[in-house]
Amino acid sequence: MGWYGSNKESKIFQTMPKIELHRHLEGSLRMDTLLDVARNHGLTIPVEPTFRKMVQVQSNDPLTFENFLSKFQTLRLFYKSPDVIRKVARDAIQDAALDHIQYLELRFTPVALSRVEGFDLRSVMEWVTESVALASQEFNVKTNLIVSVNRHEPIELAEQVLSLALDFRTRGIVGVDLAGNEVQFSALPFWSLFHNVQKEGLKISIHAGEWSGSENVRQAIEEMDADRIGHGVRVMEDESVVRLAVKRQIPFEVCVTSNYQSGVVSSLRGHPILRMIDSGLFVTINTDDPSISQITLGDEFHLLYNEFQQPLERFYKLSMASINAAFLNEDEKSNLREHFRLAYQEWNKTVING
Ligand SMILES: [Zn+2]
Structure with a gap:
């Protein structure tokens, strides 16, 4: 199963130690x-393969934003109880462990x-942070959390969520993220909210240059003071924004x-990933929505190896770039580098030379 299937070669990338920053x-x-959840909560769902098609992208789906986003609409109906929310958070950490992720920044959208069930936002924050802390210990994946808000939703809602993000700083929240419809909704109304939490020590990631063009990447860097850009691939449409991002060394x-x-690029091979790296942009590799896309981070690495002919040595460097871009302090980064180096050495010994 999965979008790319699996074989002996893909297993090499599955077992390779990795870092995930955008999931x-x-x-x-x-x-x-x-x-x-459907069984326990009496949700009526269609039989296979119709249900799978409602929640995961299929090869015969139209590859468009509308189609991709429609999967989230169905998934929202499943957050039926505190236990379900705790369970999905735990599953996400266990799946990261199975994907040999050594450090994960998992983002979630409390709203x-x-x-659907009208849960109180603070309770949702408690369920997610508690479950992630427990699972992170249990499955031995160092994890931090990023709280997402959508630009197409009311600013008052973002204000509540960001204030909770600050309250939960000591419980694994390291950053905030602006997601949502960047075609019709500007990031600028969120500036003062984001600026305030940044002053308090949380980092900022902004989804930009995905649904909309390079101007949004420029805005995220120059006007929103983003610490990282979510996606940002359409930066390549404007050489001056590329130069700005290279100069600032802002991670993508x-x-x-x-x-x-989701139709940002019309073919896989047409993706600008290599041009981004060659331009000197600070690139990290991530999954976004592994279940909806039916992929792992191992699959993404395998794709770069297979379709984009990247040498095996490239991946260690990419993971080190992700550590440099992580929302961690310098001591934590240095510990993570050492931990990662040892894990990679062990993998090299057992999988590559074993
Ligand atoms: Zn995303």
């Missing part, structure tokens, strides 16, 4: 868990998790398969 909890829901959280499945 949405709401796009990481397991099929089995969804089926259990999306709370809306690139998600190749997601961009293909």
Whole structure:
């Protein structure tokens, strides 16, 4: 199963130690868990393969934003109880462990998790942070959390969520993220909210240059003071924005398969990932929504190896770039580099030379 299938070569990339910086909890829901929730909570769902098609991108789907986003609409109906929210958070960490991710920054959207059942936002924050802390210990994946708000939703809602993000700083929240419809909604009304949490020590990631063009990347860097850009691939449409991003060395959280499945690029091979790297942009490789896309981070690495002819040595460097871009302090980064180096050495010994 999966978007790319699996073979002996893909297993090499699955077992390779990796770092993930851009993964949405709401796009990481397991099929089995969804089926259990449907059974336990009396949700009527269509039989296979129709249900799978409602929640995961299929090869015969139209590869458009509308189609990609429609999967989230169905998934939102499944956040039925505190236990379900705790379970999906735990699953996401366990799946990261199975993907040999050594450090994960998992982002979640409290409003999306709370809306259908009317849960209180603070309770949702508690359920997610508690479950992630426990699972991170249990599965031995160092994890931090990023709280997402959508630009197409009311600013008052973002204000509540960002204030909670500050309250939960000591419980694994390291950053805030602006996501949502960047074609019709500007990031600028959110500036003072984001600026305030940044002053308090949280980092900022902004989805930009994905649905809309390079101007949004420029705005995220120059006007929103973003610490990282979510996607940002359309930066390549304007040489002056590329130069700005290179000069500032702002990290890009690139998600190749997601961009293909949502129609940002019309073919996989047409994805600008290599041109981005060659331009001197600070590139990291991520999944975005592994369950919706039916991929792992191992698959994304394998894709770069296979389709984009990247040498095996490239991946260690890419992971080190992700560590440099992580929302960690210098001591934490230095510990993570050492931990990663040892994990990679062990993998090299057992998988490559074993
Ligand atoms: Zn995203």
